[in-house]
Amino acid sequence: MNKEKEFLSGNEAVAAAVALARPEVIAVYPITPQTTIVEKLAEWVANGKIQTQYLNMESEHSALSAVMGASAMGVRTFTSTSSQGLLYMSECLHYAAGGRFPIVMVNANRAVALPWSIFGDQRDSISQLESGWIQLYAENAQEALDLTLQSFAIAEHPEVMLPVMLNVDGFSLTHTYEPVHVPLAEKVNQFLPPYAPTFRMDLEHPLSLGFSAGPRDNTAFKIKQHRAQLNAEKVLEQVDRKYGEIIGRSYGGAVESYYTEDAERTIVTLGSISGLVRDVVDTLRAAGEKVGLLRLRSLRPFPAARIREALAATSRIGVLEKNVSAGYEGTVATHVRGALQTLQGRQPQVRSFTGGLSGRDISAKDIREIYADLQSDTQSTENEVHWVDPGVIYES
Amino acid sequence: MSVRPPVIPWATPQALSDYPEWPHAPSGILVEGHASWRQALPQIDNSQCKKCLQCYLLCPDAAISVSEDNKFVIDLELCKGCGVCIRECRFEAIRWSEEKK
Numbered sequence: 001m002n003k004e005k006e007f008l009s010g011n012e013a014v015a016a017a018v019a020l021a022r023p024e025v026i027a028v029y030p031i032t033p034q035t036t037i038v039e040k041l042a043e044w045v046a047n048g049k050i051q052t053q054y055l056n057m058e059s060e061h062s063a064l065s066a067v068m069g070a071s072a073m074g075v076r077t078f079t080s081t082s083s084q085g086l087l088y089m090s091e092c093l094h095y096a097a098g099g100r101f102p103i104v105m106v107n108a109n110r111a112v113a114l115p116w117s118i119f120g121d122q123r124d125s126i127s128q129l130e131s132g133w134i135q136l137y138a139e140n141a142q143e144a145l146d147l148t149l150q151s152f153a154i155a156e157h158p159e160v161m162l163p164v165m166l167n168v169d170g171f172s173l174t175h176t177y178e179p180v181h182v183p184l185a186e187k188v189n190q191f192l193p194p195y196a197p198t199f200r201m202d203l204e205h206p207l208s209l210g211f212s213a214g215p216r217d218n219t220a221f222k223i224k225q226h227r228a229q230l231n232a233e234k235v236l237e238q239v240d241r242k243y244g245e246i247i248g249r250s251y252g253g254a255v256e257s258y259y260t261e262d263a264e265r266t267i268v269t270l271g272s273i274s275g276l277v278r279d280v281v282d283t284l285r286a287a288g289e290k291v292g293l294l295r296l297r298s299l300r301p302f303p304a305a306r307i308r309e310a311l312a313a314t315s316r317i318g319v320l321e322k323n324v325s326a327g328y329e330g331t332v333a334t335h336v337r338g339a340l341q342t343l344q345g346r347q348p349q350v351r352s353f354t355g356g357l358s359g360r361d362i363s364a365k366d367i368r369e370i371y372a373d374l375q376s377d378t379q380s381t382e383n384e385v386h387w388v389d390p391g392v393i394y395e396s
Numbered sequence: 397m398s399v400r401p402p403v404i405p406w407a408t409p410q411a412l413s414d415y416p417e418w419p420h421a422p423s424g425i426l427v428e429g430h431a432s433w434r435q436a437l438p439q440i441d442n443s444q445c446k447k448c449l450q451c452y453l454l455c456p457d458a459a460i461s462v463s464e465d466n467k468f469v470i471d472l473e474l475c476k477g478c479g480v481c482i483r484e485c486r487f488e489a490i491r492w493s494e495e496k497k
Contacts, residue, residue: 072420100418161418199420208423217426220415228417 008180010141010173014080014106014166015040016180017148019050020188021104024075027055027066032118033170034082034108060085064092064103071101072209074200076152079103082170083110083124090128096163097132098225099210102155102195103163105133106148109271109322110170111358119359120170121322122271126299126331132225134164134232135300137270141178144168146249147297149183149192153239156195159231169272169322171359183247191246233301254303256295257310259285263292265374266311268336269320270296273362277320280367291371299332304339311340315348316374320367320388322356329385330354355388362388423458430457434477436492442467444489451481451490 008016014037018026026045028038045054053070057063060081067077081089086107096103111117112124125135134154138144144166151164168174199207213221237253244250258278260266267277274295284291294310296303311317317340319333328334333352340348353370355362366389373386387394406425409415416425440451440460445468452460452468459474460481470481482490 098419100420199418206423207420208425209420211419211421211426213419213426214428217409217415220409220412221419223412224415224417 005179005181007177008141008145008182009036009175009177010138010144010168011036011108011175012040013141013145013180013182014148014168015044016182017145018078019044020183020185021078021149021152021192022050022076022194023052023078023104023152025053025055025067025070025077026079027057027063027070027077028079029057029060029063029081029085031060031082031085033110033120033174034080034085034106036174037080037106037108060088061092064089064096064105067103068092068096068099068101071096071103072099072201074195074197074202076156076195077101077103078105080106080108082108083112083118086124086128087112090131093128093131093133093163098221100161100225100228101163102152102161104148104151104155104166105163106144106166106168108170108174109167115358117358118170120172120174121357121359122167122169123323123357125165125167126321126323128165129300129331132162132229133300134160134162134229134236134298135167136164136236136298137167137296138169138173139272139274139295141173141176141180142249143251144173145180145182146243146247146251149188149247150236150239150243152195153192153242154232154236157232157235157239158198160228160235161198162225162228162232167271172272181249187246191243229301233298233303236298236301251297253306254296254298254301255306255310256297258293258295259290260292260294260310261313262290263314264290265316265318265371266292266294266314267318267320267367267370268294268296268307268311268332270299270332271322273320273322273356276362276364277367280364280371283364284368284371289371296332299335302335302339304335307336307339308343311348312343315346317348317350318353318370318374318386319350320353320355320362320370322354324354324357324385351386352384353386353388360389360391429473430476431473434475436477436479436494437472437475438470438477438479438482438490439493440468440470440481441489441491444487446487446489448486450484450486454480454484456480
C-alpha cells in the first residue's frame, strides 16, 4: 500500500480517483462547486498525465448525452455536475438509467433555486431519486475517492449495468482539504480492470440501440431495471469487500451503524454531517446516554432491510437531512418511516429534521438538541418537519 | 452495394426472460409496423434510380432496402408514408402513388 497521504480537497480526491479509473471519455460542463474536479482533470489531460477524450460541452444536458453516446460505444465514461446542472440533465438521467449505461457521475451537492444559492445541501440529488440512478453519499474526501473507484465497479457489474451518481456535499467536502490516501495505480488496476462492455455499438454485430417499447412491452424493461437496482445492493457490498481486500479500506456496504445495537435514540443521516453526529454520539455515550448513528451510504438502492435490522433496538429515530419535500416532510425521513413499517410487533417513532439548507451550518449543539428532542414525548403532528436552527424566530 | 441487415423475426415475448436486459438488441426486436399510419405510398422508379443511397440512409423507419437483384424496395409493413424519401431523392425517382386499401 502507498503509505503517503496527500493533502487534497474532496474534489481533488475525486479527480485523483477518476485518473486512476482510466475512463476513455470525460464529457463535462463546469458548475460551482463541482468545477474544480473538471479543472483538475482538464489540467491532467493537457499535461499528458491522463489519456482520455475530454469533451467540454455546451451544457449539462449535452454532457450527459455525450457520455451516453460514448458508453453506447462500449467505453468507460465519467461526468460530474451540481445543482441546476443536475436538474438540466434531468431528462438524460432517466434516459441513461433506462438505457442501462454504466456512467459514473459525481454530483457536488448544492442548493437549488429559487432563492438562488451556490452553497451546499442535498435537494438537488434527492429530487432525482426516481431517475433510476444508483445514488451514493460520501462522508469525507477519503470516502469520495474510494467511492468514485467503487462506483465504476458497481455500475459496470453485469448484474447491475446502471449509472451511478456519487454525491459529495458541496463546499463542506468538495472544497475542504484533508489528508487523503491515494491508492497505487497497480492496486486500482487489480481492483478495477478495463471495462468489458456487455453491449456496444459495433459494425460487425449491429444493434438497434435505445429502441421504443409501447404498452405491451415497456413494463418488462422497467421490471428488469428495478431488479438491477435491487441487485446493486448486494453488488455494492461485494465491491466494498473486494476494495477492502485489495486497497485496504472498506465501509460495510449500504449503511454504517454506530452504537445502534442498544441505542434508544438514533439519528439517521447521510453525507458529511455524519462525522459531527458521530462526535456527538461519543460525547453523549461518555455521559451514559444510549444514542446511536445510522449513516446511509446509498439512497438507491434503498437498503430497507439493513435499516430495519440496524434500528431494531431503537424506539426514537430522528432523520436529519439537508432536504425537505415541501408539503410533507424530509424525503429520507419518509423512506426510513416506510422501511420500518414492516417491523414486527413494534413501531418506532420517526421524526423528520431538516437542516443545513443552502450551506447553513449544523452545529454540535444542534445535534445534541435533536437527541434531546427525541427524548421528549411531545410530537406535535406525525409529519411535522423539525427545522434545525432555521436562523429565524420560528413562529408556529 | 451495402444492404440493410435482414429484420430478424422475433416471436412475441411471453416471459420476462424473452426480453433482452436493456432496450438495445439486434435489429428487428419488437418492431411495430406502421403501415396503418400511411395515407399515401412512396413508389420507387428503379429506372430513374442512381443508387445514391440517400433514401436508404434517411428513411426514419429503415423501410427501404436493396433486393438481391439490386433494386430498391420499400417494406410495406414498416413504411409510415412520411415522404422523407420523396423529398430527399434528387432524381425524382420516388413519387407518391395511390394505394389500394
